[in-house]
Amino acid sequence: MRSDYILSILLFFPVLVIQTTIMPLISINGIVPDLILILLVFYSMKRGQLYGTALGFVYGFLxxxxxxxxxxxxxxxxxxxxxxxxxxxxxxxxxxxxxxxxFALIVLMCSVIDSVVKSFFTTIDLNTSLFNLLFQQGMLPGIYTAVLSIFVIMFYPKRSLS
Amino acid sequence: MLRLFGRVWENFKEYIVLVLLLIISLVTLSLNQKPAVKKVRSLAFGSFAAFTSVVSDVINVTGVKSENEKLRRVNAELMLQVSKLRQDGLQNAELKGLLGLKDTTNYPLIPATVISKTQGTITLNIGNSNGVRAGMPVINDQGLVGVVYSTSDNFSIARTLTNLDLKLTVKDERSRIDGVMKWNGSNLVIINVPKTYDVEPGDRIITSDLSSIIPVPLPVGIVLGLSKVETGIFNEVKIRPFVDFIRTEHVFVLGLIENKQKDGLELNFFDRK
Structure with a gap:
């Protein structure tokens, strides 16, 4: 169990390297799927809400x-x-x-929340319309991340989930 | 009392932890400009960028062949332009000499590779040891990419034009009208342009001489259109940047920071009592 906790933190670093170097290459019109969010959703669902909240905080900080x-x-x-x-x-x-x-639907929901909240601080001007905030900054990255998560979970060995 | 706390914690621990962590995050947001925080961040990204640069190099190698072919073609085209420009340069130098103007076109270019990208920022594989300082403009063959924001010994982070915090003074190359350009979340826009000002779709936008960040004229983009603001006296001018930020891989840092002597002179002028 403890090794799993450490693994969830250690896994962040290679995923971040992929996120910042390879993911921009498959971006569509500037929209990049969020691999770190997929990892976060996976561990939150596997280890519970308290752990997911704390892990999200650590991932975000790093x-x-x-x-x-x-x-x-x-x-x-x-x-x-x-x-x-x-x-x-x-x-x-x-x-x-x-x-x-x-899993893809859960990722979609979490990704929309993540993108919208982050947009408030980083990419969105307060004068920008609510539609732009929800659709362009929230839904589109969310959908792309959700589609990618289907492939991730499809190839993940199911017996490792128990 | 202790038992009550225990019961509350047991029933609402997820929410208590969530609220606490959100408060910490919000407090952290207000600490961004503290020098100590900046120092820690520059150390953190400097260490991590070393790993990222290895992966980035491997990825770049795959694109080198096609890029080489493209560069050879560009090289040939440039050679033809250079021979023409050389003639013009000689003539220009002669004319400048006659007019007694100072030569202001020799700026040092520091080549760099983008090793990672996030929304509104890029990490470059050069830093303090290469002479990079915060505030230096980042350009490529198409125009202005952004401005260096933070540096470590061997790496630096630059804010691109798509960063909400970067605001630049720019100028319409044709009508010479100045304005403040920023990223509004989906477009580059020049804000608060009076409706009577002469700005038309297709005009080239360059950085302004008035800019305290980039004092030399660098190409920024082209005017796409003016927003139809029904009320008020101002327009918003939409700009299409020359640079494709998604595909930018190789850039140059312009080894230039706004002249301190000029800054000092202007500050003294405005500070007189």
Missing amino acids: FDLITGSLLGSTMLSKTLAGFVAGYFSNENKRELYFKSYS
Whole structure:
């Protein structure tokens, strides 16, 4: 169990390298899927809401510190995303939630929350319309991340979930 | 009392932790400009960028062949332009000499590779040891990319034009009208341009001589259109940047910071009592 906790932190670093170097190459019109969020949702659903919230905070802190984003913006958005993802950590329904389409829907919801909250601090001007905030900054990255999460969860060995 | 706290914690621990962490995040947001925080961040991204640069190099190698071909073609085209410009340069120098103007076109260019990107920022593989300082403009062959924001010994972070915190004074190259340009979340815009000002779609936008960040004229973008503001006296001018920020890989840092002598002179002028 403890090694799993350490692994969730250690995994962040290679995923961040991929996120900042390879992911921009598959961006569509500037929209980049968020691999770190997929990892966060996965661990939040696996280990519970409290763990997901704390992990979101740690991921956000490291991301802001390392990438030069506004310190605190990703901390806030990822903490919220981890908290929401933690709602789906029910052990009895794990089989159901980790099915590709269910997992993608949960990722979509968390990604929209994450993107919208982060946009408030980093990319959105307060004069920008609500539609732009929700659709362009929230839904589009959310959909792209959700689509990518289908492939991630599809190839993940199911017996490792127990 | 202790039991009550225990019960509250047991029932609401997820919410208590969430609220606490959100408060910490909000407090952290207000600490961004503290020098100590900046120092820690520059150390953190400097260490991590070393790993990122290795991956970035591997990725770049795959694109080198096609890029080489493209560069050879560009090189040939440039050679033709250079021979023409050389003639013009000689003539220009002669004319400048006759007029007694100072030569202001020799700026040091420091080549760099983008090793990672996030929304509104890029990390470059050069830093203090290469002579990079915060405030220096980052350019590529198409125009202005951004401005260096933070540096470590071997790496630096630059804010691109798509960063909400970067505001630049720019100028319409044709009508010579100045304005403040910023990123509004989806477009580059020049804000608060009086409706009577002469700005038309297709005009080239360059950085302004008035800018305290970039004092030399660098190409920024082209006017796409003016927003139809029904009320008020100001327009918002939408700009399409020359630089494709998503595909930018190789850039130059212009080794130039706004002249301190000029700054001092202007500050003294405005500070007189």
